[in-house]
Amino acid sequence: MSGPTGTGEPAAPATARRPRRDAEANRRRIVRAGREVFGARGLQATLNDVAHHAGLGVGTVYRKFSDKRALAEVVFGEELDEIAAMARDALDRDDAFDALAEFLERALARAAHNRGLRELMRQGVAEGTGLARARREIHSHCERLVEQARDQGGLREGVTAADIARIAVMIDAVMALPAEQPAGQPTEQPSELWRRYLVIILDGLRAHRHQPPLPEPTEARRPRRNHPARSTTKPSTG
Amino acid sequence: MSGPTGTGEPAAPATARRPRRDAEANRRRIVRAGREVFGARGLQATLNDVAHHAGLGVGTVYRKFSDKRALAEVVFGEELDEIAAMARDALDRDDAFDALAEFLERALARAAHNRGLRELMRQGVAEGTGLARARREIHSHCERLVEQARDQGGLREGVTAADIARIAVMIDAVMALPAEQPAGQPTEQPSELWRRYLVIILDGLRAHRHQPPLPEPTEARRPRRNHPARSTTKPSTG
DNA sequence: CCATAAACGGATATCGGGTGTCCGCTTCGT
DNA sequence: ACGAAGCGGACACCCGATATCCGTTTATGG
Numbered sequence: 001m002s003g004p005t006g007t008g009e010p011a012a013p014a015t016a017r018r019p020r021r022d023a024e025a026n027r028r029r030i031v032r033a034g035r036e037v038f039g040a041r042g043l044q045a046t047l048n049d050v051a052h053h054a055g056l057g058v059g060t061v062y063r064k065f066s067d068k069r070a071l072a073e074v075v076f077g078e079e080l081d082e083i084a085a086m087a088r089d090a091l092d093r094d095d096a097f098d099a100l101a102e103f104l105e106r107a108l109a110r111a112a113h114n115r116g117l118r119e120l121m122r123q124g125v126a127e128g129t130g131l132a133r134a135r136r137e138i139h140s141h142c143e144r145l146v147e148q149a150r151d152q153g154g155l156r157e158g159v160t161a162a163d164i165a166r167i168a169v170m171i172d173a174v175m176a177l178p179a180e181q182p183a184g185q186p187t188e189q190p191s192e193l194w195r196r197y198l199v200i201i202l203d204g205l206r207a208h209r210h211q212p213p214l215p216e217p218t219e220a221r222r223p224r225r226n227h228p229a230r231s232t233t234k235p236s237t238g
Numbered sequence: 239m240s241g242p243t244g245t246g247e248p249a250a251p252a253t254a255r256r257p258r259r260d261a262e263a264n265r266r267r268i269v270r271a272g273r274e275v276f277g278a279r280g281l282q283a284t285l286n287d288v289a290h291h292a293g294l295g296v297g298t299v300y301r302k303f304s305d306k307r308a309l310a311e312v313v314f315g316e317e318l319d320e321i322a323a324m325a326r327d328a329l330d331r332d333d334a335f336d337a338l339a340e341f342l343e344r345a346l347a348r349a350a351h352n353r354g355l356r357e358l359m360r361q362g363v364a365e366g367t368g369l370a371r372a373r374r375e376i377h378s379h380c381e382r383l384v385e386q387a388r389d390q391g392g393l394r395e396g397v398t399a400a401d402i403a404r405i406a407v408m409i410d411a412v413m414a415l416p417a418e419q420p421a422g423q424p425t426e427q428p429s430e431l432w433r434r435y436l437v438i439i440l441d442g443l444r445a446h447r448h449q450p451p452l453p454e455p456t457e458a459r460r461p462r463r464n465h466p467a468r469s470t471t472k473p474s475t476g
Numbered sequence: 477c478c479a480t481a482a483a484c485g486g487a488t489a490t491c492g493g494g495t496g497t498c499c500g501c502t503t504c505g506t
Numbered sequence: 507a508c509g510a511a512g513c514g515g516a517c518a519c520c521c522g523a524t525a526t527c528c529g530t531t532t533a534t535g536g
Contacts, residue, residue, distance in 0.1 A: 204442030
């Protein structure tokens with residue numbers, strides 16, 4: 001991430017004096033705390049929260065990261081890079097549809113435990129940051145995966161990489177749900193309910209005999225059409 | 239919130255003096271403005287906003303509705319009642335799956351133009367309000383619809399009314415997306431993209447030959463299991 | 477071991493925006 | 507026309523996030 005250093009820290013002179021050992025360690029502690037706090041409480045956690053969680057003073061945090069955005073950029077940059085790696089791995093699989101499905105499952109499982117990451121993806125990522133780079137990498141891997149899956153005949157006609165991103169958004173929405181507990185157990189562990197809907201959606205994404213084309217290839221054209229929610233395999237006798 | 243009257247206004251004595259004509263008219267204007275403003279800008283719009291939009295002073299609004307919640311309750315009560323009516327209508331159709339699909343489509347089309355309504359559904363509805371009543375009515379209609387659709391063999395095994403609600407939440411999530419415009423037109427009309435995903439999900443909801451059971455019937459049990467995202471009709475040669 | 481610069485801590489000033497009140501003015505209704 | 511009911515909207519209040527400032531502590535190397 002050198003060259004276009006857009007990470008948020010004040011640039012040091014080329015002939016940089018080596019910083020104090022403990023200062024470097026603290027920086028790492030802050031990033032770690034950031035990951036934990038943002039993960040658990042979301043982006044709305046304050047840098048004060050992060051500082052306290054790291055066992056450090058607010059001042060220290062603000063000296064190393066000009067503001068919350070700067071820290072978030074580092075924290076979620078790492079996170080996104082790991083997800084990009086998952087996508088890269090998926091490219092090696094034989095069955096592209098399965099690869100896509102498993103990638104989604106792995107990436108979303110990661111997101112399920114990381115509220116901040118989910119919020120970040122929802123509100124989008126500023127161009128020119130390391131985040132944007134990782135996001136782009138993920139997207140391009142997905143494009144290739146989608147293409148392969150379609151060539152292999154496993155994927156419904158008309159599905160694009162953009163769809164994959166939006167499916168992630170949808171699944172994310174059910175993760176964000178209040179998580180009602182029907183009866184007893186006070187355990188507040190993250191619900192696994194989202195997997196249920198991933199299965200449903202993946203089944204809707206598979207190639208079948210006589211599927212009608214999906215509406216709205218990718219833009220918001222043509223508000224014409226009467227029953228856009230009517231689709232495949234009607235239970236008709238035919 | 240005494241007795242069943244839970245609408246939010248300060249209760250008047252039983253022998254109520256008829257209010258001034260203009261006062262009543264203003265109340266209606268406020269509700270109308272509330273519907274428009276909350277619909278367009280979401281729940282975070284202030285009562286000041288609503289007042290201004292209604293062409294009235296803030297004081298007037300606060301005299302009639304103690305706070306934003308009170309107004310929202312009236313505004314979205316009406317809205318939810320209309321959706322409940324849609325669900326009731328659906329019960330008359332012959333094919334229950336189609337009825338369900340069309341209900342979803344109609345209700346979501348409504349939601350697509352009403353940001354406030356969507357926000358409200360996302361964050362849930364306080365028990366004891368008129369909203370909760372309407373929500374319950376919708377839910378129970380959905381239950382019947384789901385039951386019928388399953389009996390008719392059109393619906394995948396294990397789908398419940400709660401799923402329907404969560405599907406609405408998922409679709410809502412794509413409505414909330416920033417709505418990127420790929421090229422030219424500056425028109426900011428509400429995207430119809432969500433229909434695409436409704437189709438996909440409905441296809442995943444239809445009964446097919448040899449579908450495996452959905453994971454997690456309704457609660458968050460069993461974190462065991464290795465590939466929960468693997469499902470139907472593998473492109474296997476069989 | 478001391479001197480000194482670097483790093484730290486955290487109390488606190490600042491800011492911003494939503495909320496809801498208050499009271500002088502206007503309008504309705506009789 | 508007169509009093510009560512209703513209205514308007516400036517503004518005081520509140521709350522929480524942000525970021526600074528400076529006295530104190532600590533690493534480092536001479």
